[in-house]
Amino acid sequence: MTAVKAGDIEALLRRGPASQVAVILVYGPDTGLVFERAKRLAESFVTDPSDPFALVKIEGDVLASDVGRLVDEASTVGLFGGQRSIWVRPGSRNYAPAVDAALKAEIAGARIVVEAGDLAKSAPLRTLCEKSTRALALPCYADDERTLADLIDRTLQDSGLRIAREARDVLAMSLGGDRRASLSEIEKLALYAQGQSEVGLDDVEAVVSDVAGSVLNTLIDAAFVGRSEEVERDYRRFRHEGMDPSVMLGSALRHALTLLSTRVAGEGQSPSMMVGNWRGLHFRRKTIVEAQLGRWSPVALRHAVQLLQEAVLACRRSQPDLAHAHASATLLRIATEAARRRG
Known part of the structure; x- marks a missing residue:
């Protein structure tokens, strides 16, 4: 079985999936987190994510109509060589047969990242990837305190900032259950604190809104x-x-x-x-x-x-x-x- 526990995913993302893994399924109820992790996995495998020949995006419904398309894309050699990522976006139709075909094919130098919604345990796409030794299934649930703290530190470090412990605790309590909304708030805070070395409690209170709240x-x-x-x-x-x-x-x-x-x-x-x-x-x-x-x-x-x-x-x-x-x-x-x- 290659279903990954939710608590082990961040460590796996940092060290990278094993070389024999051809398909990575990212799914779950937190659509923001699913998107963020799928994007991270797809882009980290190629040298230039802005190169459309290196990073190819395909809608899931397209694969449902053309089962062989995924294998063709993964087997294609880039114009200038190098590794390629195939990022499959969510679809409303069953495209598990296309993923099954890719798992059975001999694919080298390509990574297939499948972004999906909240899949039931019996969903064909999920069972297929959980049973294959050449695939990983990564569930994405709402961030807990540990993953929120890691997200805050990592996002602010990318902007050359660190954050005081009290400020981090208050910020984590103010963030909602959707990864994309949380990232938006942290990035807004980083922009506000640009030029500083550390984010303090005053910065958090001045900038970060209650993501789950309203003016009412x-x-x-x-x-x-x-x-x-x-x-x-x-x-x-x-x-x-x-x-x-x-x-x-x-x-x-x-x-x-x-x-x-x-x-x-x-x-x-x-x-x-x-x-x-x-x-x-x-x-x-x-x-x-x-x-x-x-x-x-x-x-x-x-x-x-x-x-x-x-x-x-x-x-x-x-x-x-x-x-x-x-x-x-x-x-x-x-x-x-x-x-x-x-x-």
Whole structure:
């Protein structure tokens, strides 16, 4: 079997796959991480990644229609010689037969990198690569604390920067579960700190946004912690700024669903432990979200989710004024319920 454990992938990427590996499958639910690793594997094998003869990109659906195309591309000698990478982009059709043909062919001087989505264990492409001694299957799940810390250090080092430990911890807590979004935030921080030797806590607080949050966090947190006056005040402000009521309710619904999944997954844990496992939660929101987790039970959160879903639907069917009435009434109802649960 050549399925690689998620925790061993970064070490494998640093040392490089074994020479007998012809196909590398990169898959998983974190599309940003899948793309980043596939790109890294495809580009690192060739001298000039900008050379279209050295790095060839093919859509998966093209291979589904032309099974022999992958073998032909991998067997082609570059115009000026040298190694070649074939980067297969995700497709909606089954192109496992094309990959199977490549694994059975005699291919030298070429690396085939297959970028795929979240494949089930029984998916043909995944089972094919996991069973072959000439392939690797690399799963990509949301970054944990260790991989986030490594990503931060590596990305900042590329810009000639190091980061203080406290700043790294705060930055890691502020990043979301998608690798591409996390990279965007780290690169933005590196640009801000250009000319410095070290990134500090002040730099992180000045630049990095809450990737998983939104401008509506104050309104949503006020509702779920039971502060009705703040809900009324913030709702009036957002309405005056032209915010769509269904957008406000949609953000509240996503937050309720995240609270629910965190409560269910953290059964038996304290609210502080559950907050510690909440990836992407900005450090400034930890205290208020901890209070929410302590106040809302899974049963109550399911009821809140139902209320919000019904309100979103009602808003979409109503005129603007009536839609705002639906939205504000629902958020105030949630705030009243949260206040009742205080203590």
